[in-house]
Each structure stands twice: as structure tokens, then as C-alpha cells.
Amino acid sequence: MSPARVSILGLVLVVVAAGATGWVLSIGKQPENRVAVAYPEGLAAVVPLGISAGHAPPLAVPPDNPLASDPNSVEEGKKLYGQMNCAGCHGYDAKGGMGPDLTDTEWRYGGTPIDIYKSIYEGRPQGMPAWGNTLPPNTIWLLVSYIQSLGGTFAAAAPDEGDASPAAAQGQGARAGQRQ
Amino acid sequence: MNRAYLAALIFTAASPALAQSTNEANPAKSYSGATADFAGAGAPGEWTSQARDYANTRFSPLTQLTTDNVNRLRLAWTFSDGTQYGHEGAPLVVGDTMYVVSPFPNTAYALDLTKPGPTIKWQFDPNPSPQAIGKACCDAVIRGWAYADGKLIYNLLDDHTVAVDAATGKQVWRTAMDKVSHGVTMTQSAFAADGKVFVGNSGGEMGVNGWLAALDVGTGKELWRAHAVGPDSDVKIGPDFHPYYPWMQGKDLGVKTWPAGAWNTGAGASWGFVSYDEKTKTIFYGTSNPGPRVPVQRPGDNLWTSAMFARDPDTGLAKWAYQFTPHDQWDYDGVNEAVLLDMPIDGKMRQTLVHFDRNTYAYTIDRNTGEVLVAKNFAYQNWSTGFDMKSGRPIVDPQREPKPGVKIDKVCPPDIGQKDWEPPAFSPATGLLYVGVFNICMGLTDHEVSYIAGTPYDGMEMQRYSADGKDGNWGGLIAWDPAHGKKIWEIPEKFMVMSGVISTAGNLIFYGTTDGWFRAVDAWTGKVLWSQKLGSGIIGQPITYMGPDNRQYVAVAAGVGGAAMVQKGRDGFLPRGNTIYVFSLDGEGIKATGDSLPAPVISSDSGQ
Numbered sequence: 001m002s003p004a005r006v007s008i009l010g011l012v013l014v015v016v017a018a019g020a021t022g023w024v025l026s027i028g029k030q031p032e033n034r035v036a037v038a039y040p041e042g043l044a045a046v047v048p049l050g051i052s053a054g055h056a057p058p059l060a061v062p063p064d065n066p067l068a069s070d071p072n073s074v075e076e077g078k079k080l081y082g083q084m085n086c087a088g089c090h091g092y093d094a095k096g097g098m099g100p101d102l103t104d105t106e107w108r109y110g111g112t113p114i115d116i117y118k119s120i121y122e123g124r125p126q127g128m129p130a131w132g133n134t135l136p137p138n139t140i141w142l143l144v145s146y147i148q149s150l151g152g153t154f155a156a157a158a159p160d161e162g163d164a165s166p167a168a169a170q171g172q173g174a175r176a177g178q179r180q
Numbered sequence: 181m182n183r184a185y186l187a188a189l190i191f192t193a194a195s196p197a198l199a200q201s202t203n204e205a206n207p208a209k210s211y212s213g214a215t216a217d218f219a220g221a222g223a224p225g226e227w228t229s230q231a232r233d234y235a236n237t238r239f240s241p242l243t244q245l246t247t248d249n250v251n252r253l254r255l256a257w258t259f260s261d262g263t264q265y266g267h268e269g270a271p272l273v274v275g276d277t278m279y280v281v282s283p284f285p286n287t288a289y290a291l292d293l294t295k296p297g298p299t300i301k302w303q304f305d306p307n308p309s310p311q312a313i314g315k316a317c318c319d320a321v322i323r324g325w326a327y328a329d330g331k332l333i334y335n336l337l338d339d340h341t342v343a344v345d346a347a348t349g350k351q352v353w354r355t356a357m358d359k360v361s362h363g364v365t366m367t368q369s370a371f372a373a374d375g376k377v378f379v380g381n382s383g384g385e386m387g388v389n390g391w392l393a394a395l396d397v398g399t400g401k402e403l404w405r406a407h408a409v410g411p412d413s414d415v416k417i418g419p420d421f422h423p424y425y426p427w428m429q430g431k432d433l434g435v436k437t438w439p440a441g442a443w444n445t446g447a448g449a450s451w452g453f454v455s456y457d458e459k460t461k462t463i464f465y466g467t468s469n470p471g472p473r474v475p476v477q478r479p480g481d482n483l484w485t486s487a488m489f490a491r492d493p494d495t496g497l498a499k500w501a502y503q504f505t506p507h508d509q510w511d512y513d514g515v516n517e518a519v520l521l522d523m524p525i526d527g528k529m530r531q532t533l534v535h536f537d538r539n540t541y542a543y544t545i546d547r548n549t550g551e552v553l554v555a556k557n558f559a560y561q562n563w564s565t566g567f568d569m570k571s572g573r574p575i576v577d578p579q580r581e582p583k584p585g586v587k588i589d590k591v592c593p594p595d596i597g598q599k600d601w602e603p604p605a606f607s608p609a610t611g612l613l614y615v616g617v618f619n620i621c622m623g624l625t626d627h628e629v630s631y632i633a634g635t636p637y638d639g640m641e642m643q644r645y646s647a648d649g650k651d652g653n654w655g656g657l658i659a660w661d662p663a664h665g666k667k668i669w670e671i672p673e674k675f676m677v678m679s680g681v682i683s684t685a686g687n688l689i690f691y692g693t694t695d696g697w698f699r700a701v702d703a704w705t706g707k708v709l710w711s712q713k714l715g716s717g718i719i720g721q722p723i724t725y726m727g728p729d730n731r732q733y734v735a736v737a738a739g740v741g742g743a744a745m746v747q748k749g750r751d752g753f754l755p756r757g758n759t760i761y762v763f764s765l766d767g768e769g770i771k772a773t774g775d776s777l778p779a780p781v782i783s784s785d786s787g788q
Contacts, residue, residue: 082627088385088636089314092627098636099314127314129634 063114064156065148067141077146080139084131094150099128103150111154116144210611212663214523219458220373225726227273230324230369231603232723234456235520238605238682240724244732245765246686250700251710254767256733257297260759261287266741268601269324269369270680270721271760272332274346276728277301279327280760283741284313284320284337288344294728296772297762302349308338309360315634316365317385319741323451323601324369324721326377328397333377335366341379343400353400357381357393363634364388371454372397373463374493380450384468384513387637390448390485392465394496404496408448408467408484409434415484416496423500424550425572428483437480445631446478447471448485452515452601455533456493457547463493464518464533464547466504473595474626474639475509476584482507486514488535490547500550504537506573509581510563510624511595511640512539517603518547519613523663525553534662536604536615538597541567541574544662556665558658559598559617560647563591582626584639594622594644596743603721604660605683607703612659612668614689614703616677619647620654620746644746654747657681657691659706669706673697674752678744679736680721690734692718694744696754698736698761714738716757729770735762 067073081087081094089099096102105111109119120140123130131140147153220234224241231238245253265283272279278291286308290301313320316337325334331343331352339358344351357379358364363386371378380392390408395401406416411432423429430436435443449468456463470478470485487503504514518533525532525544533547540561544554555567555574563580567573580591592598597618604615622642629639646652655676659668679692688709689701694717700710717740724734739757747753762769 083630085629085632085635085638087627087641088629088638092625092641098317124314126310127312129632 063112065113065117065141065144067138067145068113070145073142073145074149077142077144077149080143081146084135084143086143089127094147102147103152105152105154107152107154111152113144113148113153113156116147116153117141120144210609211661211668212523212611214521214606214611214662215608216519216521216606217459220456222274225273226275227270227723227725228327229272229372230270230326230721231453231455231517234373234458236453236455236517236603237519237608238603238680238721239608239684240682241685242724242726242732243684243686244726245684245688245700245724245734247688247702247709249765250686250688252765253700253710253712253734253763254765255712256762256764256767256769258759258761259289259291259298261289263287263758264756265320265739266744266756267720267737267739267758268321268742269737270723271735271737272325272327273723273725274327277346278735279325279332279346281322281325281332281334282758283322283739284308284310286322286334286336288325288332288334288349290332290346290349294770296770296776304344304349304351306336306340306342306351306354308336308340312337312339312360312365315360315363315386316367316382317636318743319745321367321742322369323367323453326370326372328372328377329375331397333370333372333397335368335370335379337365337367339364339366339381341366341370341377341395341400343397355395355400355402358388361634362386362388363637368451369453371456373456373458374461376403376493378454378463378465378493380452380465382449382451384447384449384451384471384511385473385636385638386447386634387445387471387631388447388449389444390450390467392450392454392489394493406489406491406496406498407434408450408487409438409443409446411435415498416491417498421498421500422549423502424546424552425502427481427571427573428501428503433481433483437483439478439480442478445471445637446482446485447637448487450515453517453603455518455520457520460548461493462490462499462547464488464490464520466514466516466518466535468513468515469508469511472629472631472637472639473511474584474628475507475582476626477628477639478507480507486512488514488518488533488545490550502545502550502552502572504535504541504543505539509576510539510591512537512593512597514538515601516599517601519604519606520547521606521662523611525663532662534613536599536613536660538593538600539564539574540593540598542660542662542665544665554662554665558615558660558667559593559619561592561598562621582624584626584628587623587625589623590621591624592621592647593618594620594624594642595640596620596644596746600678600743602678602719603680605681605689607683607687607689609685609687610659610703611661611663612703613662614681614683614691615658615660616655616679616681616691617658618655618676618678619652619672620644620676621647655693657689657701657706659703671701671706671708675717675747675750676744678742679718682722682724684724690722690724690736692720692722692736692738694719694740694747695752696738696740698722698738712763714757714761715759716740716754717744719744720760727764727769731764731768733762733764733769735760737761
């Protein structure tokens with residue numbers, strides 16, 4: 001590590017070079033302990049928080065990961081997972097620690113791509129920071145790509161369905177809903 | 181056992197000479213000659229603070245339970261609080277009331293011991309913010325609570341200290357201490373002495389700025405706050421600060437032993453137990469690991485992390501400090517408790533503190549000067565090749581120093597040490613300390629990390645395993661002679677021993693295992709006299725007390741969690757739980773009788 005690198009550590013205002021993505025992120029404004037109300041550009045505010053009883057209204061935009069077909073997104077998302085300190089809470093193996101396991105099929109706030117996007121963007125009441133304050137949408141989708149690669153997420157709901165179906169590869173442990 | 185002897189034991193703080201002359205059934209001679217001042221303890225039948233006394237002995241003078249009858253212990257009653265996080269605190273018994281605080285959401289209960297148990301007198305719901313759950317490194321736990329001046333005083337996970345009227349359950353005051361958004365939580369057990377309550381923060385893995393503060397017991401007003409990192413003004417170091425070793429002497433070492441600016445997120449949190457020497461008016465407590473946990477990002481000794489402070493409780497000013505693990509590279513911390521004992525060392529009586537560090541050295545230190553008198557390993561370690569008594573520094577094996585991206589297959593102990601925060605007990609009869617220990621190692625890969633407020637400033641990727649290989653034991657209970665730095669015996673255990681330990685004048689030692697065994701042991705021989713499997717692993721601190729019915733009870737919480745969860749997935753590891761178990765001889769106690777029992781009503785058309 002260079003002395004210059006050392007000298008910036010410990011500052012409350014830290015500039016993090018987001019490696020492969022090439023973005024420079026300012027973390028000057030730290031996430032507050034609340035659920036953010038703003039939504040990312042291009043997403044309708046009618047997106048439901050998770051699957052409640054009955055059928056949720058259809059989304060105004062297809063809720064799938066726009067990077068689903070990008071072969072590099074998983075690897076880039078994995079790097080971000082380390083750089084953004086996600087690993088500190090959810091584990092280097094993503095099997096949980098301070099935060100929940102991201103490899104299993106239990107999702108407090110929904111396990112479809114848009115559910116996971118929203119959890120990262122808005123933060124969650126038990127300590128998940130609101131990354132929408134600091135990360136652009138594309139970066140959040142990269143993180144979603146990595147989490148999807150771990151095998152426990154659910155497929156995006158088709159535009160005319162309210163329910164999400166378990167992803168094909170989940171096997172016996174899969175569940176069509178999630179715990180609230 | 182001779183009653184006169186017992187009385188003497190209680191009231192003269194256990195003179196070893198008396199023990200030698202009257203106790204014929206046992207080896208009788210105290211191994212260490214150590215004695216304790218039991219100031220701060222309540223009445224003999226009470227348990228009014230986590231450690232029972234200011235010296236942190238966890239010794240009870242009760243004698244109804246003995247090595248002869250303890251095998252008749254049976255369940256008397258239970259109490260469940262319904263929460264799912266680790267249960268680490270000791271119930272307090274003041275008069276005829278037991279006080280219990282749950283892990284998050286930190287609900288307090290007063291239980292009426294004069295009624296068939298458990299009978300709730302009052303319940304207090306402080307409603308802390310759930311944001312704190314995800315900021316707590318090692319489960320949403322609380323390690324204890326304090327009783328002082330008619331108030332139950334404790335920390336909330338969301339960085340408040342609260343005082344509750346012990347008679348009514350109504351809040352008296354609540355003081356905001358820090359911000360959850362900065363990654364700070366509070367899991368420490370408040371400690372009351374000298375009209376003050378001492379509280380500290382958690383968040384050694386979150387790049388916090390560590391502190392210990394004193395609040396006024398009556399009003400909750402903050403009297404002083406001493407940080408573990410930063411300039412001397414923050415650390416409350418003044419002209420009366422006299423560390424024993426030269427390398428800890430100098431101005432602003434809490435800044436100069438760090439890369440520029442790095443001290444501010446350098447942790448040194450205080451989440452362990454506090455002890456108090458009433459005669460010299462000194463409090464003692466430890467500080468956590470430095471942040472980030474990746475050492476190449478913070479060259480230097482990183483004072484005053486992984487250290488112990490002796491402070492004046494009135495001003496907060498430091499008297500001395502001693503850093504156990506300079507430039508702590510493995511998250512060893514220095515938070516473990518100081519047990520205040522007096523003992524002869526090399527023929528000279530010394531006023532000491534005994535500290536079992538996570539780094540696996542057991543220290544006996546002159547508590548007036550900070551001089552290390554004894555430093556010996558109490559369990560297996562491989563990070564240090566020896567201890568330099570002249571400089572007071574451990575000698576580090578360079579092969580165990582982590583480099584980012586390079587896996588080290590075996591570092592012993594792992595981050596949680598061979599003994600974590602779980603407190604030991606002292607027997608004035610044997611002169612020994614009884615300590616729950618681990619027997620574990622880690623595979624370690626460091627990753628460089630950036631500081632992002634409210635997220636882990638961590639970087640350690642670890643796998644923990646038994647030091648003895650795949651089928652090896654993970655823990656044990658040891659009996660330790662603090663004057664000679666010698667292990668006298670050990671009870672090996674398949675699972676980590678992470679409960680508190682207590683000792684009684686009946687020559688009994690009680691402890692629990694993280695796979696749910698609660699045991700009573702002969703203090704002299706280590707022979708297991710009684711065992712009961714509970715519903716969950718035990719990481720709570722046992723207590724013993726005399727009920728209003730003049731029966732001696734033993735109580736402990738079974739609710740595994742915290743760092744014991746590194747064993748999750750091992751065969752035999754029990755699910756989480758939330759129950760306090762209370763035992764007595766033959767399970768006798770205050771039972772529901774007569775009018776309070778339901779009676780059958782015979783139907784009129786029953787044909788009888």
C-alpha cells in the first residue's frame with residue numbers, strides 16, 4: 001500500500017474508487033437511518049415492497065435486471081460486494097453474519113431482482129444502509145447480478161403476474177413466497 | 181463443613197491460613213494465597229451486580245449447596261423472554277426481586293421471588309431502534325445491567341443508557357450516548373459504583389471512535405467521557421498519567437502511533453466489564469481492537485487500542501494504561517475484565533489485577549502501577565513466540581502476520597481469542613481463578629477495506645476450527661493459579677465454554693457450555709458433580725442467591741448466540757433459546773398451593 005493511500009484512510013469523507021466500473025463515488029453524505037423515499041430514475045413509485053397477500057398491481061416497467069445478459073456483471077458485482085463493505089456484514093461467502101444470508105431462499109423484503117434492488121437502494125429497517133444515496137443505478141444492478149448468481153433469488157415476475165416464481169435452479173429448498 | 185470456618189471465610193475475605201487449618205477434607209492450602217476485597221457486594225443472599233462485587237470475583241458466600249448435596253439440584257422454575265438473540269447477562273437479585281433484561285429489544289422484567297416463579301411485577305419496554313440490530317457485530321446482545329440507588333440501569337443497543345425505577349418499572353432518565361448511523365451500538369454491561377454508572381460503546385468492527393463515559397446515577401447526566409484514540413485531551417491523559425513502560429510514555433500517543441488521521445476511526449471500543457478499587461478510587465476496563473482490522477492499513481502500535489486503563493472515577497483522568505497487543509493484527513482486543521486480587525508474588529504481597537486476554541496470555545499486573553508481574557499462556561496459541569518481561573511486550577511470530585490477499589492456514593487463537601468476554605470466577609479458598617476457554621484456530625485472509633460510515637471497517641475473512649483438528653475439542657474450563665501463572669486442571673469440552681463462571685463458599689464452581697450443559701464442579705479437584713442439559717447453548721452468566729424461602733438457588737440463561745455461533749452447523753449445536761433456568765435442591769421452592777391451584781368442577785350430570 002502506498003503512503004498516499006494510507007493517508008486517506010480514516011477520513012470520514014472518503015473517496016472510493018469503484019475499481020472495474022470506473023466510477024468515483026463520494027461517500028460524504030452518509031446514509032441516514034431511514035428508508036429513503038426517492039426512487040431511481042425510470043422506476044415507477046408503484047413498485048411494491050414485497051409480495052403481500054393477493055396480487056400486486058403490475059409494474060410500469062419490466063422489473064428484471066437490465067444487466068441480466070451482461071456476462072461481466074457478476075464478476076464486477078462481486079468486486080463491488082467487497083469494496084462497498086457488503087462482505088463485512090453478509091460475509092465473504094455471502095452466507096450471513098451481521099446481516100442475513102444472501103445465498104438461501106429466505107428474503108425478508110422479497111427475492112426478485114427489483115426487490116433486491118430496492119433493498120440496496122432504500123436500505124432496510126434492521127441496519128441495511130440506503131445505498132441510493134451514494135451508488136448510481138447501474139452499480140446497484142451489478143450488485144444484484146452478483147447476488148442473483150448465488151442461487152437463492154427468485155425470477156422476475158412476468159408483467160401480467162403478481163407472484164414471483166422460484167428460480168429454476170433452487171431445488172427442494174425453494175419457496176414461492178418469502179418471510180416478512 | 182464447619183460453620184465457624186465459613187463465617188470467617190465470609191467476613192475476613194478468606195484468609196488462606198484459616199483455610200489451611202480448618203478444611204481437612206481438601207488439599208486446604210490456597211494455591212496462590214490470593215485474597216479479594218468483596219466490597220460492593222450486596223447481602224450474602226443477593227447478587228446485585230454482574231460480577232457480584234467491585235473486584236469482579238463472582239464469588240458467593242452461600243453454603244447451602246455443597247460438594248455433597250449439589251447432585252440433588254433440580255429445576256425449580258423457568259422464565260422465557262421470547263427474544264431470539266444471544267443471552268449473555270446475569271440476572272440480578274436485590275431483596276425479593278429478580279431483575280432481567282432481554283437482548284434486543286432490551287425489555288426489562290422484575291420478577292417477584294416471593295411468588296411461585298416466574299411472577300412478573302413489572303415490565304419495561306424501551307423500544308430501541310431496530311436499525312441497531314444490523315450494526316451489532318456479534319448479535320444484538322446485552323452483557324448485563326446494573327442496580328444502583330433504587331434503579332435498574334442499562335444500555336440500549338441503539339446507544340442510549342436508561343434508568344428504570346426498580347419499584348415501579350417507570351423510566352427515570354434516558355441519555356443519548358452515540359449514533360447508530362456511525363456504526364456504534366451498546367452491548368456493554370453498565371457498571372455502577374461511587375454514585376456513577378460507567379458505560380462504554382461497541383463497534384470495534386465498524387471504525388467507531390471508542391469511549392467510556394461516567395453518568396450520574398440520579399440524573400443520567402454525563403460527567404465525563406474518555407476516548408481510547410486521539411489526542412491526550414480526548415483520551416483524558418494529564419500530568420498524573422504514569423504508564424509503567426517507556427514505549428507508552430509521551431504526548432498524544434493516541435495520534436502519533438497511527439497513520440495521519442487514522443486514529444479517528446481506530447475503534448478502541450469499551451464493551452467489557454469494569455472493576456473498581458474502592459480503596460485507591462480507581463476503575464479498570466479494557467479497550468477493543470483497532471480499526472480497520474487489517475493491520476497493513478494502520479502501521480504503528482495503535483494506542484490505546486487492545487489495552488487496559490486505570491482511571492479516576494471522579495475526573496476520568498487516566499492513572500496508567502497498558503497495551504496487551506501492540507498493533508493488534510488479529511482482532512484480539514483488550515476488553516476482557518480485570519479481577520482485583522492481592523497475592524504474594526516472589527515473596528512480596530502485591531495489589532494486582534488478573535486479566536485473561538483474548539491473545540491467550542494471562543496477565544497478573546500490579547494494579548497501582550501497570551507493571552506486568554506474570555504473563556503466561558493459559559491455552560494454545562501460535563502468534564507469539566514469547567513474552568519480553570523487560571519491555572512488557574509479546575514477541576510476534578512474523579509467519580502469523582497477515583498480508584492482504586494471502587491466506588494463512590493456521591493462526592491460534594482466532595479473532596475471538598482463546599477466551600472472549602465471558603468472565604471468570606475467583607475462589608478465596610483455593611486461590612484459583614476458573615475460566616471458560618476455547619481451543620480454536622483460524623484460517624485468515626485479509627482484504628483491504630475503505631471506511632464507509634455505518635458499515636464494517638473490517639476486512640478479515642476467517643474459518644475457525646478446533647486447534648486439535650477435525651474431531652478436536654473446541655473449549656474447556658480451566659483452574660488457574662494467578663501468582664505462578666500455572667494451569668492446575670482443565671475440564672475439556674467438545675464445545676466452546678463461553679458462559680460466565682461463579683464460585684461459592686460451598687467449594688462449588690458453576691459454568692455452562694455452548695452446547696447446553698450446565699455443570700457444578702468441585703473447586704479443588706475439577707470433578708464434575710452435577711450436569712443438566714438445557715434447551716439451548718449457555719453464554720449467560722450464572723448467579724446464586726438465597727430466596728425469601730431461605731433456599732439457595734442457582735440461575736442461568738440458556739440462549740446461545742454471539743460469537744458462539746461460529747460453531748453453528750456442528751453436530752450437537754442446539755438452536756437459539758431465551759430461557760432462564762432456576763435450580764434448587766430437589767427442585768423445591770415456593771409452589772402454588774391451596775386456593776391458587778385450579779380445581780376440577782364436577783359436572784352435575786356426570787352420573788356420579
